[in-house]
Amino acid sequence: MRNVDIKVAPTVSENEAPRRFSKPPNSVRRLSKRTAQTGLIFLGSSAAIQVPSFHCTCRNCNDARANTKHRRTRASIALVGSETILIDATPDIEFQLEREAIRQVDRIFLTHWHFDHVWGFAALGEPSHLAKWRRIETYLPCQLTYHFDQELEWMQDRVSLHPIKPGDKFRLPDATWEVVKTTHTDHSVGFIVESTRKFAYLVDGVVPPRQTVERLRNLDFIILEATVDKLVPREGEKWFNFSLEQAVEFWRQVGTPECILTHLSCHSYKKGKLLAGLTHSQRAKFEEENLGLKFAHDGMRVEL
Ligand SMILES: [Zn+2]
């Protein structure tokens, strides 16, 4: 384990006036050069199951089989600027990094220890060694560092672990990062990231604790999850993932101008059963009816 005093790292870069990314391929080319221009890429946008889900033949899964643009891999984002930072490392990470031509990872912030958010981490071990990367600066809730000792011990010389807790702030070259608690698992966290634009990433989780909600002021946009489109739990069943309706309601309470929804299974849940959720066109209509709201898709870009 190496100690790096990243809390007093170089100043945040001054970027151009905020605006949305233009469509790829131009932005792909610009981002892949590791320039000072910081952008956000949705590496994946599905929940714990991909879309299509191999075990399911509902209309949405069949649609995604026929229309490859509608496919979704598991949710994570990359911030690409003078360095490349990931939030979470999904089991789909190699496919995602290759698709976006991301050749090196400098830092990873981990939200919680569920397989769809961390089980791709080990896939970076060999590449970091072969390509002679600097150690991957890895930030995870302090209660979860034992996973590295037990399961990823062989990566110790390739990773610098930074145990984090809600309230921590880091000033990194392209943005400042603040850790906030989410309501999902005992130790799950989200992040508020401020570059030229300021956003929060609260995935996975339902309505967060009051201390977190108070930190969500003056955001340009918020990234929330909407794991299922409709949710009808079994009696006594507790959910710690948002339905679409719950996510939209929380967004309206926060009052952020824009909201991007990710971690989308594209299914609904009714008493133990997974059913087809909104179709692609119903999702587009939902966006039209809710100004400021966007559903993420794999490869979607936002300029920061
Ligand atoms: Zn998840």
Ligand SMILES: [Zn+2]
């Ligand atoms: Zn399905």
Ligand SMILES: [Zn+2]
């Ligand atoms: Zn989770």
